[in-house]
Amino acid sequence: VGLTACQKSEAPAANGGSGSNAPSPNGKPLIIGVAFETLQTEYWVASFEAIKADLKQRGYPMLEAVSDGDANRQLEQVKNFITRKVDGIILVPKDAKTCLPIIKAANAASIPIVLFNRPADKSAAKSVAIVADNFALTQETVAYLMSEAKKTGRKHKAAILIGDLSDINAIGRRDGFDAALKGNEGVVEVVARIPTEWNQEKAQAGLVNALQANPDISFIFTSSDFLFPSIVSALKSAGKYHKFGTPGHVILGGFDGDATAYQMLQDGYLDATGVQDVYFEARQSIQAILNLRAGKPVPELIRDPGFVVHQGNLQQKAAQMWGAQIAKK
Amino acid sequence: MNATPSALLLTALRHASLVLFVTIIAVFGALAPKFLTADNAINVLIQSTPTGIVAVGMTFVLLTAGVDLSVGAIMFLSAAIAGKMLAAGQPLPLALGAMLATGLGFGAINAFFITRLRIAPFIVTLALLFVGRGLALTITQTRAMNLPDRFLQLGSARVAGVPLPLVVLGAVLLVAHVVLMRTPFGRQIYALGNHPANARKAGIRTQRILATVYLISGLCAALGGILSLAQLGAVSPKFGEAYEFKAIAAAVLGGTSLFGGRGAVFPGTLLGAVLIQSIESGLVILNADPYLYPVITAAVIFLAVLTDSTRHTLLARLNRRRIRQELPT
Amino acid sequence: MSTAAAVEFDGIGQSFSGVRVLRGVSFTVGASRTLGLVGENGAGKSTLMNILGGNLRSDTGRMILRGQPYAPAHPTDATRAGIGLIHQELNLFSNLTIAENIFLTSFPRARALPWIDQRTLHARTAALLRDVGLELAPDTLVDRLSAGERQLVEIARALSLDARLIIFDEPTTSLSARETGTLFALLRRLQSQGIALIYISHILDHVRQLCHDLVVLRDGAVVAQGPIETFSTPAIVSAMVGRNLTQLYPTRRGAPATEPALEVRGVSQPHIVCDIRFTLRRGEVLGLSGLMGAGRSELARILFGLDPCSRGEILVSGRPLAGANTRRRIERGLAFLTEDRRHEGLCLEASIADNLALASIRSHARTPLKLIDRTGWQRAISTIREAVRLTAKAEDTQPAQTLSGGNQQKVVLGKWLLASPSVLILDEPTRGVDVGAKFELYQLIMDLADRGSGILVISSEIEELIGVCDRILVMSQGEIRGEFSRPEFSSERLLAAALPRESPA
């Protein structure tokens, strides 16, 4: 809501140039290069928009690049940033390893680089990472779902929608799910592990087939909220889409906290979702660049604790939930 | 010469792909009895409708020795437009009409560049793949869009007890089959694919046929998009991605040649589309290790095509014309 | 009925990438008359007919059709104007049936419905096939037809158009004596119906039998025209080639040696050939005669290793081939000029030089890396160009498909001559080749024989076999039915031996 006002007042500054009235540590506006790996889910779009809005508010021009899942292209893009002499780089790397040469290139040009949402592996290359812990947050979310499942007093058959097997986040969430499962085998038995390749159609078809094989599935976890429309469609066609607390309700859990998830929580269909604090991460990334430029000490890893939103705490957490903000708009 | 073993062998060979298809289904059925239920068969068929319909359009194009790489982009773009229209409160039929019109429009652009400006279909449609996806991303701002429930109801509607998607698929197949096999236009497509220069010499309006073929492909892509949306209920930025490969694979699996002039939509392309979907469905029902999906799918496709090509070689050998009447020895 | 000329050419000129192929061609085809169009390979006959048929637009000049100016932009315009064109290079689609090929642009429709009326289609096709003397089911795939049969289908197609002017561009190249007879009867019937015909052929006897008028083209220009009676055959030949040609066949200098080049012992393949035995001596030109479908081409393909053979032995220079594949057989000295030059003889889009070199290029790859010795290669190409008298206009880098039919044939022959084979099998070697060039081809064949190679010539032209062979075998129903040595040669005896026997009761 506040964003539009800012955009208007800052409009001339967006052009950058020497006449800008934007304050910055040494008087000139900083050019920040933002390189994303993908913009193909709500979550990344929201993060991207959050960074963009934050930078705009500060009057810093931004260069953008999206590599569409290609680690090599990302390397090219960051090199292009360096060619353009940016003052800082915010990077969503493809994975923990392919980003190392990118970081090295930035180090060599002494440009501060912040990894957004995905950490790099340990190495000599220096960077700051702002991360939500996929593993821990998923574990926490699934643990909540388990406790809900226990309350019903019966054993549940479960399906998990796994993301792209070559995506590090997808793997982290899968592992978090498995970790939460440990010791709870008596409560939940996984009867379907559906690889979705982050594709809605595959998710939908896979879930329909899983429900075909096990019509009594009553527990579904998805590695990303953006697959919820597919899940809802599959559940509806199986006649199993019921509100929380009504008989036949399928326990649903997700990750990300997008607008659809918010809506489903509000309507009482969704049990819980793990939310990453996008606004916190955006703010921290830019602050880290400023601090690095100012020579202040910055920790190598800044954690976004994230939080689980569920039926019990929806009202109090909604304000921090990026999906809720979008849904309200 | 009537009931010799070779006559029996011939019949078996003629229907080799069907035999293989049944074998694959039987294997899945033996491993998971749930797979062989009527419900599941209908499910698999419904799930293969979008691929099937897009592949029917693709078959027309492939028969002329062309290719249409823009089908996935057409699906996405038309879906994005429909999503926006529905969000703006337009009636559903209008949105559906707009989708089909988009498909036709893109088909017309393809046709214009290919027939008027004589650019290779591969390049034209590749370029339109980029343009189409780019436009769609602009329209959606890379956000997922949830469609109103009316759309999902299309997917579960029934006509005289038959699910609507199956009715549409059946109609498309019937029309396409009759057009290809029983109309002058269809037979001329085969002639054109066999030898374009000779087709012109023979007095066929080759440019007109080529143009029509791309229009058909565009229309089928949009129609496939509608059916897919009717199952998903949402448009995501990945919608329709890699559909060009899926459609070509289904057509080629059904015996259509990339070099033109050979192939058929029924049963060829239909079998191809259903086979791909059956494998996926079977694997989910078996709860197979997600890592094995691509390997098994590839193996089955390989086997299917191997059978088909062996069959062709054997048939050609058995069908060789005879000069002499040999006395039985 | 109008008395206007069927068609009038007025100053037609055409060039391809700067080379002039037709220069101011003017002549008239009278109403209901048959005009013979003759000329050397590459004289421009087919090009002129392509202009008439709407495949090409001429650079200069105009045409007048039955008194009306006529400028077709597309082949359909020609069809609509009542012109039927039978192409020199067969123009059929192998993935369609005979019926579909014939009615491709004029399918009979079911009443007011968009789809094809299959019954009418079949009935009309069957009638047309009966007319041209082809006993095949209308729904046979063209893929399964031999060259001769395809030619008949092409003719049936032209008849189906109900054209008032039909052009036959070398229609008998794949036909044997019997089918040619049927065709001529058909042509006479057309003539009597008042249909004008243009008949292009290199067989001057045929032209003489059929035509009322004659036009001779040389190098793209009309060099002679008039009623056929005013020309003697030698006069036509000298008008065509621009010099006097005293002989149609070169005289044989050498004589066959005694040692065998190729021995075939009891070769059999069920349903194809049965117990074929003969010996081809070094330096011998052996003819293989027979009717269409006798199995001559099949035998040649078996000898060359393209088709399987279940029994029998084949020896080259005394050594058995023992199941060697085609490549091995070529290395052992076998060569095979196929009758299907478009699909098996040439790479149409490749250059003339590449086509010429294809079979022998291996011998120019010397270094361990198998790099081509380019000077040696180029030298070989230019020698062979000379030898086969390839038209001087053609450049080595030009794609083979831009050559006239006869010159394409020379390229294929040149390819095999370069491989200096010890046994050369020729399947219809002079198909579409003009008289002058034929003489040269025969000369090349005989020279090769004189150098000690054995030569097997398959031909449907009995005169040709009698003219060049030392000995002739006759095939029928997949068996050898007769052997004739030079003194016994006569068309009647050869034909009699070629006729199929009644099948045993």
Added chain:
Amino acid sequence: MSGVATDRSWRTTAARALCSDYFVLWLCVVYVAAVAPFTPGFASLDNATNILATLLPLFVVALGQTLVLIAGGIDLSITSIIGLCSITGAMVMNDETGWLAHSPLAVPAAIAVMLALGGLVGAFNGVAITRFRMPPFIVTLAAMMAFSGLAVWLTQSKAINQLPAAFNALGGRTAIALGIACAAGVGVHVMLSRSLFGRWLYAIGHNARTAHVSGVPVAGVVISAYVCSGVLAALAAILYTGQTETGSPVLGQRILLDVIGATVIGGTSLFGGKGKVLWTLFGVLFLKLVDNSLNLLNLSIFTLTIVKGAVILLAALLDSLRTRLAGSHA
């Protein structure tokens, strides 16, 4: 009169430029000249090095694709070969869990394994296509699915780093990568234009039946073409892996359309018999220039895809214009 003459000579020069092998190169030059003034940092030495570094591996893969396309086939499995080779090489030599960790033989052994593996996949493709007469599109599509699935499974989705510095230098140091790519390019060029194999390959692409009847060992040559494509993809995997210093199962997964697109833009025919190394080089260069300039222009991802499509179309349009002009003026 003289006006006509100069007009004619101007036209012949234009026609000659249009017909030459260098057409796409001229297109690149024109593109750079047109775009540089609006694109900050485009015409700089740094950027040229960037373009070069990213162009090399793509060029190497495209070389293999060119061979296969000339023979009238297509190779969709290249991306999976890159991923599979990348992780196998990394498994052999990485410093933590590598089978040959810290051994002096690690790097050469890894390279040998990678190239051999590429060749093996190529041989598999080739044999299936020639011996069993299966369509290349499906064979290589199935190979793509199977081998990239295999690569992801082998690593359980995790990338492998800690590769020896000597190996990383192969792809990471542009000068070395340039040397490797040049060697590959020259090798393939000589093979195509000077060797027996090249002649045979073009003949097969033009008409495989004629080639067979003329004694060309068709199956052997086609299999070799696929093997070459596999080995070149493996070589590209070495370069890519060196650049990213990581063995990743999904390396190069998105370049398939780029590779085929670049090759076809260069002028190679999808129907066989036509193609040259130079054409492919210029095609790759053109594609990379477009990518790079659009990137520097700071266009949003949406606009970028649209503009890229439009530029490809424009290039093709010019190409078809030149073919028509060449037809009427040569």
